[in-house]
Amino acid sequence: MPSKASPATEASAKPARPARVLSGIQPTGRFHWGNYFGAIRQYIELQADTSSAVPLQADREAFYFIADLHALTTVRDPERLRGLVHAAAVDLVALGLDPNRATLFVQSDVPEVAELMWLLMSVAPMGLLERCHAYKDKKLRGLPADAGLFTYPVLMSADILAYDATIVPVGEDQVQHIEVCRDLAGTFNHLYGEVFTLPQARLVESGARVPGIDGQKMSKSYENTLDVFEDLSAQKKKIMRITTDSRPMEEPKDPADDHLFALHALVASEPDRQEMAELYRRGGFGYGHVKKALVEAAAHFFAEARNRRAALEADPGCIEVILANGAVRARKQAAEVLARARQACGLARGTSAGRRS
Numbered sequence: 001m002p003s004k005a006s007p008a009t010e011a012s013a014k015p016a017r018p019a020r021v022l023s024g025i026q027p028t029g030r031f032h033w034g035n036y037f038g039a040i041r042q043y044i045e046l047q048a049d050t051s052s053a054v055p056l057q058a059d060r061e062a063f064y065f066i067a068d069l070h071a072l073t074t075v076r077d078p079e080r081l082r083g084l085v086h087a088a089a090v091d092l093v094a095l096g097l098d099p100n101r102a103t104l105f106v107q108s109d110v111p112e113v114a115e116l117m118w119l120l121m122s123v124a125p126m127g128l129l130e131r132c133h134a135y136k137d138k139k140l141r142g143l144p145a146d147a148g149l150f151t152y153p154v155l156m157s158a159d160i161l162a163y164d165a166t167i168v169p170v171g172e173d174q175v176q177h178i179e180v181c182r183d184l185a186g187t188f189n190h191l192y193g194e195v196f197t198l199p200q201a202r203l204v205e206s207g208a209r210v211p212g213i214d215g216q217k218m219s220k221s222y223e224n225t226l227d228v229f230e231d232l233s234a235q236k237k238k239i240m241r242i243t244t245d246s247r248p249m250e251e252p253k254d255p256a257d258d259h260l261f262a263l264h265a266l267v268a269s270e271p272d273r274q275e276m277a278e279l280y281r282r283g284g285f286g287y288g289h290v291k292k293a294l295v296e297a298a299a300h301f302f303a304e305a306r307n308r309r310a311a312l313e314a315d316p317g318c319i320e321v322i323l324a325n326g327a328v329r330a331r332k333q334a335a336e337v338l339a340r341a342r343q344a345c346g347l348a349r350g351t352s353a354g355r356r357s
Contacts (some may be wrong), residue, residue: 105326
């Protein structure tokens with residue numbers, strides 16, 4: 001049995017309709033700059049993308065969800081999880097996700113995905129899941145890994161396939177999971193007919209890697225983050241404590257090798273970036289000057305989002321309405337796909353086979 005669909009099978013599985021983008025983000029903590037520049041910014045850009053590659057034409061052509069089921073593998077405090085889900089929704093809308101142009105919902109509000117996951121589990125080879133890096137890395141490090149982590153790629157596959165997604169924006173570390181999704185969908189299609197649409201990964205640009213305040217990749221696990229909506233005075237203190245090298249002020253420096261410059265370049269205007277790069281190459285400056293410029297540029301860059309967030313927080317029911325409406329749209333689509341899969345594999349009795357032509 002082939003684990004991947006042939007080109008002919010893949011071509012026939014694609015519906016004749018505009019591309020559909022889907023992505024999810026875990027609510028395991030407040031969003032930091034790495035989350036924004038690595039993923040969320042692309043969500044916003046895809047809303048307005050009218051290129052032939054991603055021709056979004058209606059609000060139902062982009063689905064973004066808050067992955068609370070995935071978060072259960074790490075967040076075990078129920079009140080904290082509920083708070084993080086709400087905060088994630090507020091933050092996404094404040095940052096520019098438009099619920100009139102994209103469907104925003106909470107993963108667990110679409111129970112059809114859990115049943116679809118089981119259908120995919122029934123065709124998922126153990127060896128395929130054992131090779132997935134998240135599980136394998138934990139095992140190699142001697143850390144406990146539960147069944148949730150082991151089957152994480154299958155739930156992720158169900159998340160994607162439930163909405164007939166064609167494009168999934170991911171970082172390089174998630175490409176393997178898209179390949180797993182395509183493998184599982186291809187196997188299911190081979191057994192039962194052309195049920196699932198095979199998605200394509202869309203890599204976030206390589207320049208989206210965001211350094212933390214210690215120079216490593218920005219990550220909650222490293223405790224080196226700059227949160228998007230943290231108190232400005234607290235953020236200023238973090239920035240002013242950013243680790244720098246001990247080169248003398250007069251020495252010219254290569255901006256490409258400096259994580260402080262990289263952070264400034266993310267939030268500064270193009271003229272300010274060029275001016276800062278010239279200053280580095282010329283030398284004769286202190287890192288304190290760069291840090292102050294970074295504080296000002298960051299405050300300006302996220303100012304509008306902060307104002308939108310304050311307005312959303314003043315109307316707490318607004319976000320719940322957005323999520324409820326999103327869940328209705330998401331469930332409608334997921335129910336159609338699940339019904340198709342149930343008919344194809346024999347779970348729906350008294351009806352003819354529901355394979356797509």
